[in-house]
Amino acid sequence: MTNRKFKIVEDSYYTDNGCSCCEADKWTIYKVYEVVPDGTPDGAEVEVYTNGTPHSVEEAYHGILEYLGVDIEVEYGEE
Numbered sequence: 001m002t003n004r005k006f007k008i009v010e011d012s013y014y015t016d017n018g019c020s021c022c023e024a025d026k027w028t029i030y031k032v033y034e035v036v037p038d039g040t041p042d043g044a045e046v047e048v049y050t051n052g053t054p055h056s057v058e059e060a061y062h063g064i065l066e067y068l069g070v071d072i073e074v075e076y077g078e079e
Helices: 057-067
Strands: 005-015 025-035 045-047
Touching (some): 025 057
Antiparallel strands (some): 005 025, 025 045
């Protein structure tokens, strides 16, 4: 496998329920970018499709692995 570099960037957005009496809720999200290797035109970062918006760093990691074709199965224990 070749060395590939990814970058996870924290971002946020606000939503409200349409009521002027309440403050809007802040939602933290994470965007995943693949860093284009040096020597390529633009030297840019390309946003990676992660099958949904990651709301945690762990979800962003999961999205990167799925993007690379790694199958992941998570089993949670009983509480």
